[in-house]
Amino acid sequence: MKETFQNSLNNKNEMTIAWELVPGRGAREKSQESALKAAEEAAKGDRVHALTITDNPGGNPAILADYLGMEILRMGIEPLVHFSCKDKNRYQMESQLYALNRAEVNNLLVLTGDYPEALEGRRPKPVFDMDSTHTLELITKMNNGLEVQGRKGPIKYHPTSFFTGAAVSPFKATEAEQVTQYFKLEKKVAAGARFIVTQLGYDARKFHEVLQFLKVHNGDIPVLGNLYILSYSAAKLMNQNQIPGCVVPDKLLAKIEEEKDASDKGLEKRLLRAAKMYAVMKGMGFSGVHIGGHNIKYHQVEYIIDKGEELSIDWQDLAAEFDYPIPGGFYYFEKDKASGLNTTKPVNREKLPLNAPVGITYKISRIMHSIFFDPGKPLYRAMKYLSKALDGSILERPFHKLELLLKVGLYDCKDCGDCALPDTGYVCPMSQCPKNQRNGPCGGSNNGFCEVNPDRQCIYVRAYSRLKKYGEEEQLRGTQIPACNWDLYQTSGWKNFYLGRDHAAACPVDKAKDKKIKELAQH
Ligand code: SF4
Structure with a gap:
C-alpha cells in the first residue's frame, strides 16, 4: 500500500508521483470520461500518489476541479486540486475552501492562474483579487482556525487540514524575471507553501538551480519536478509561447520534429526522454515528479517510473542530455564546471546590465x-x-x-x-x-x-x-x-x-x- 501524498513527500527515500489530468470543458464529454477512466486505472495501479486536476487551464472554462477532486477521491486515490486566483475573489475562495475541506479534498496547488481567454471576441472580467501569496496565507490561517470579528466578539472556526503547495519557474530568460520569481517563491514559502512544483522546461541546470536556491534560502522543502511528455504539437505551441510559462527552445523543437517522422510518431522517444528526466530529477534530489502530457495512458506513466528508476544510477550522464537553455538566458548561480550544473555561489549581479530603462x-x-x-x-x-x-x-x-x-x-x-x-x-x-x-x-x-x-x-x-x-x-x-x-x-x-x-x-x-x-x- 503506497503512502499518502503528504507522507510520501516528506519521505526522503521515496519518489512522489503526481499525474496531471486535464478534464476540459463540459460535464459529460470525452475528455471528462477519459480523465475519470485514467483516474480509475491509477487508483487500481497504486503507483501514483495524487492525481492533479487543472483549474480552468489556459484561462478557459472547464469542469470545476474541486468537484472532480471529490469524485476521484471516492475512487480511492488522492487528488491534488489546482486552486487559482484568476476567477474568484477572496470570499469565493473561502467558500470553495470550506466545501473542499468538508469533502476531505486537502491537497491544493495554489497558482496565480492564466489570464481569462476571450471567446468570440468577448472577454470575461479577470478577478485576481488575491495573489498566490495571499491565498496561501488565507489557507494557513484556516488551517490554524480562522478568526474573524463577529458582532458579539471574535469567532474562531474549526481548523482545516489543507496541504498546500505553490509553483515556481526557474525557466526565465532575464535576471529581473528570475530573481523576482525567486523573491516571490520565498514569500510563498513564508505564507505557508509546504511543497513546490516547478514550471516546465528542459534545461537540467535550471531544474538544479531551483533546488539549490531553496536549499540555500528556505531549508528543506519538498520539490516536485515538472515532467512533461512532449509531443510535436505541444512543443510547437510552447516554442511559439502560446502556453504561458512553458519553455521549448528551437533546438529542442528541431529534435522533436525529427522524431515525429518515425512510424510511432516519436512516442517511444518521448517516453524514454520522460523516463530519463525522471532519473535526472531523482538523482538531483527532487522529492518527486509532476507528470503531464496530452492523452497519456496509465501504463505509460508506469513505464516512466520503472524505466526512470532503472536509469537513475546514471543520472549525472543523462543530465547532459537536457541541455536546452534559453539562448543567452540568466542563471542565478555560477556554473559548476565538473557537473555542468550549479555551484552554491550566486553570480555577481551587480555587473549585469539593467533589463529595463529607468x-x-x-x-x-x-x-x-x-x-x-x-x-x-x-x-x-x-x-x-x-x-x-x-x-x-x-x-x-x-x-x-x-x-x-x-x-x-x-x-x-x-x-x-x-x-x-x-x-x-x-x-x-x-x-x-x-x-x-x-x-x-x-x-x-x-x-x-x-x-x-x-x-x-x-x-x-x-x-x-x-x-x-x-x-x-x-x-x-x-x-x-x-x-x-x-x-x-x-x-x-x-x-x-x-x-x-x-x-x-x-x-x-x-x-x-x-x-x-x-x-x-x-x-
Ligand atoms: S507577466 Fe508581469 S505584468 Fe504580465 S501579468 Fe504577469 S506579473 Fe503582470
Whole structure:
C-alpha cells in the first residue's frame, strides 16, 4: 500500500508521483470520461500518489476541479486540486475552501492562474483579487482556525487540514524575471507553501538551480519536478509561447520534429526522454515528479517510473542530455564546471546590465517620495496634518482630484486607494499588470515581456531594474503587500497613507514575516 501524498513527500527515500489530468470543458464529454477512466486505472495501479486536476487551464472554462477532486477521491486515490486566483475573489475562495475541506479534498496547488481567454471576441472580467501569496496565507490561517470579528466578539472556526503547495519557474530568460520569481517563491514559502512544483522546461541546470536556491534560502522543502511528455504539437505551441510559462527552445523543437517522422510518431522517444528526466530529477534530489502530457495512458506513466528508476544510477550522464537553455538566458548561480550544473555561489549581479530603462518618472517619484512620504521629513508631518484637516471636509474631493490628476498622468492610476507604488518601484500593479500582482511576477512572462501584453515589459522587470539602479532591488523581497482593500476604492491614496488607513500602516504580522525572510536570506 503506497503512502499518502503528504507522507510520501516528506519521505526522503521515496519518489512522489503526481499525474496531471486535464478534464476540459463540459460535464459529460470525452475528455471528462477519459480523465475519470485514467483516474480509475491509477487508483487500481497504486503507483501514483495524487492525481492533479487543472483549474480552468489556459484561462478557459472547464469542469470545476474541486468537484472532480471529490469524485476521484471516492475512487480511492488522492487528488491534488489546482486552486487559482484568476476567477474568484477572496470570499469565493473561502467558500470553495470550506466545501473542499468538508469533502476531505486537502491537497491544493495554489497558482496565480492564466489570464481569462476571450471567446468570440468577448472577454470575461479577470478577478485576481488575491495573489498566490495571499491565498496561501488565507489557507494557513484556516488551517490554524480562522478568526474573524463577529458582532458579539471574535469567532474562531474549526481548523482545516489543507496541504498546500505553490509553483515556481526557474525557466526565465532575464535576471529581473528570475530573481523576482525567486523573491516571490520565498514569500510563498513564508505564507505557508509546504511543497513546490516547478514550471516546465528542459534545461537540467535550471531544474538544479531551483533546488539549490531553496536549499540555500528556505531549508528543506519538498520539490516536485515538472515532467512533461512532449509531443510535436505541444512543443510547437510552447516554442511559439502560446502556453504561458512553458519553455521549448528551437533546438529542442528541431529534435522533436525529427522524431515525429518515425512510424510511432516519436512516442517511444518521448517516453524514454520522460523516463530519463525522471532519473535526472531523482538523482538531483527532487522529492518527486509532476507528470503531464496530452492523452497519456496509465501504463505509460508506469513505464516512466520503472524505466526512470532503472536509469537513475546514471543520472549525472543523462543530465547532459537536457541541455536546452534559453539562448543567452540568466542563471542565478555560477556554473559548476565538473557537473555542468550549479555551484552554491550566486553570480555577481551587480555587473549585469539593467533589463529595463529607468526613466525620468521614477527619478521624479523618488524625489517626491523623499520629500513628502518619508516620516523623517518635515513635509511628511505637514501632509499628515493637512490630511487630518481635509478628512470629511468639503475640500476632501478637490484634494483627491488633484492627486488623481497627477497620478493618472504619471502612473495611469486606477484610484484603488490602497497604493502600492512605493512597494513596486513606482510601477502600478493595478494599472500596468493585467493580473494585478502586488508581490512579484506571475509565471507567464516571456523574455522579460508580459504574458498578457507581449508588447510591454513585465512590471517586475521594470520595478527590479529601477530599484537595482540604486542598489535597492532587495526591497522586492520579504515584505508581503496585502491584497488591495476595496473599501478604499476611489478614495484618496495620499490621505489613506497619511491617516494610516492603507496597507502601509504598521502591520506586525508582515514585519514578523519580513524578519523571517531576511534571516533566511542571510544563510
Ligand atoms: S505584468 Fe508581469 S506579473 Fe503582470 S501579468 Fe504580465 S507577466 Fe504577469
